[in-house]
Amino acid sequence: MPKKILVVDDEPHIVKYLTAFFEDSGYETCSAADGEEALVALRREKPDLVTLDLQMPNETGTRFYRNMTKDKEFKNLPVIVISGIPGRHLAVSKPVAVFEKPIDRNALLDAIKKAIG
Amino acid sequence: MDALLAEEQGRLSNVGCKCEETGIEAKQKRVLAGQRRHPVTQGFSNVQWEKLIDSLPCYVTLQDRDLKVLWSNSLSQRDFGSPTGKTCRDLYRVDPSKCADCPAQKTFQDGEIHSKEMMLTTKDGSRVNVIAHSSAFRDDAGEIAAIIHTAINITSVKDMQKQLILLGQTVAGMAHSIKNIMMGLDGGIYVVNKGLEDKDQDEVKEGWEMVLLNFDKISHIVKDIIYCSKEREPDFQRVIPNNIIREVYELFKDVAARYRISIELELDESLQEAMVDPMGFHTVLSNLVTNAMDACKIDVWKDTHLIELRSRRAEDGSTVVEVADNGIGIDKDIREHVFEDLFSSKGDKGTGLGLMVTQKIMREHGGNITFRSRPGQGTTFVATFPGNALPSE
Numbered sequence: 001m002p003k004k005i006l007v008v009d010d011e012p013h014i015v016k017y018l019t020a021f022f023e024d025s026g027y028e029t030c031s032a033a034d035g036e037e038a039l040v041a042l043r044r045e046k047p048d049l050v051t052l053d054l055q056m057p058n059e060t061g062t063r064f065y066r067n068m069t070k071d072k073e074f075k076n077l078p079v080i081v082i083s084g085i086p087g088r089h090l091a092v093s094k095p096v097a098v099f100e101k102p103i104d105r106n107a108l109l110d111a112i113k114k115a116i117g
Numbered sequence: 118m119d120a121l122l123a124e125e126q127g128r129l130s131n132v133g134c135k136c137e138e139t140g141i142e143a144k145q146k147r148v149l150a151g152q153r154r155h156p157v158t159q160g161f162s163n164v165q166w167e168k169l170i171d172s173l174p175c176y177v178t179l180q181d182r183d184l185k186v187l188w189s190n191s192l193s194q195r196d197f198g199s200p201t202g203k204t205c206r207d208l209y210r211v212d213p214s215k216c217a218d219c220p221a222q223k224t225f226q227d228g229e230i231h232s233k234e235m236m237l238t239t240k241d242g243s244r245v246n247v248i249a250h251s252s253a254f255r256d257d258a259g260e261i262a263a264i265i266h267t268a269i270n271i272t273s274v275k276d277m278q279k280q281l282i283l284l285g286q287t288v289a290g291m292a293h294s295i296k297n298i299m300m301g302l303d304g305g306i307y308v309v310n311k312g313l314e315d316k317d318q319d320e321v322k323e324g325w326e327m328v329l330l331n332f333d334k335i336s337h338i339v340k341d342i343i344y345c346s347k348e349r350e351p352d353f354q355r356v357i358p359n360n361i362i363r364e365v366y367e368l369f370k371d372v373a374a375r376y377r378i379s380i381e382l383e384l385d386e387s388l389q390e391a392m393v394d395p396m397g398f399h400t401v402l403s404n405l406v407t408n409a410m411d412a413c414k415i416d417v418w419k420d421t422h423l424i425e426l427r428s429r430r431a432e433d434g435s436t437v438v439e440v441a442d443n444g445i446g447i448d449k450d451i452r453e454h455v456f457e458d459l460f461s462s463k464g465d466k467g468t469g470l471g472l473m474v475t476q477k478i479m480r481e482h483g484g485n486i487t488f489r490s491r492p493g494q495g496t497t498f499v500a501t502f503p504g505n506a507l508p509s510e
Contacts, residue, residue, distance in 0.1 A: 011301070013301055013327040014304060016304065016308060016323065017300075017301075017304025018304075020307065034417065055297075100296070101299070101300040102296055103300065105303075105307075
């Protein structure tokens with residue numbers, strides 16, 4: 001069964017880009033436009049990995065991460081931070097990898113493969 | 118005053134005597150000696166020396182150990198008033214918290230020259246940035262009797278420094294936005310290519326839209342930058358404001374609809390021509406509509422959103438344009454920063470240029486811009502363009 005990736009970004013076009021790319025690379029995808037949607041998607045879709053944009057307005061990315069790690073089931077779910085601002089990933093304690101926008105998509109794919117195969 | 122100069126000269130020449138006299142020291146000595154003989158200063162009386170110090174083009178004070186001002190020069194008296202009975206803190210109205218590592222006190226301790234950048238407040242309340250130096254004023258026995266405090270006005274230098282900092286921040290802010298746009302372009306190109314490969318027309322269209330949208334974003338940033346630069350002079354023309362408002366409406370209504378935001382017009386049709394810079398007016402309006410749309414997009418509490426563009430004539434003949442939205446509203450703690458240069462609440466999706474440019478254009482028109490907002494309810498920005506008279510610039 002293909003592994004599933006949850007893409008969290010408030011920019012619909014970025015979501016389109018990443019989901020299209022992940023699907024082409026053989027993954028299943030689901031997406032959320034903000035932190036609250038992401039929590040719902042997390043429980044419903046049970047993804048194997050999350051890519052998280054931390055620049056969403058109102059710090060919803062950071063809040064989502066905090067809520068996620070409070071939940072035993074998702075505490076150790078691998079998170080890849082995609083960020084436009086260096087240093088912002090510090091809000092996420094143990095990211096699998098951090099990518100600055102614009103991302104190098106092949107490097108991103110390598111990081112995902114390393115994390116979940 | 119003679120004693121002071123003799124002392125100073127003695128000190129300077131002593132420095133040279135400690136080791137073998139170098140060429141430079143010898144020259145210094147000659148220069149000092151030369152100054153003594155110069156026809157202008159030759160035979161200077163005490164009064165004349167005092168006059169010389171008095172007319173120095175910086176703020177000069179003489180202070181005792183309690184920092185009481187014993188004497189101040191003309192420039193200091195002109196800008197800060199009489200020093201009688203005051204300490205330097207009172208005279209220069211320095212914030213007590215800024216008196217830490219006071220150069221004057223340090224000089225009393227070690228006799229050396231000390232310097233510090235400070236902010237002084239003149240008697241009419243304007244603020245002056247200075248670089249303050251203090252040096253010891255010794256009596257005949259060589260004891261520090263007082264300190265000489267000079268403050269040089271560096272406000273214009275400071276302003277320039279601020280501009281440079283601002284420039285740096287602008288560039289950094291733009292770099293962040295451009296990174297985001299590049300990612301969007303990257304994505305658009307990827308989706309277009311994929312659509313072409315899959316021969317999927319809809320996918321090509323979707324990808325192409327991503328490319329176009331990000332292209333628009335770049336154009337917008339470039340336009341903002343042009344407005345920020347001083348080169349562009351406003352081009353005032355007699356125009357009908359409602360026409361420009363309709364243009365902006367046409368420009369945004371389809372994009373807005375995609376986010377379930379409807380834009381409505383509420384125009385006073387009796388509004389006549391006004392003297393404005395059409396491109397500036399257009400930019401002000403599109404910046405305000407862009408902000409209004411962003412405020413609606415991030416507001417998850419309402420299913421549909423509304424932006425109203427209103428125009429009316431004020432009693433004094435000004436043209437008033439309002440952009441009202443029922444978006445997220447502006448939080449109290451953000452409120453005071455809204456008009457700050459380069460402030461943005463949109464993370465790396467905003468440059469903070471929009472309202473900075475808007476304000477600049479309003480200033481050029483001699484107009485003003487204000488807003489009222491209720492968190493969770495919405496925001497209304499009000500731009501007032503003065504009547505037909507050209508702003509006096």
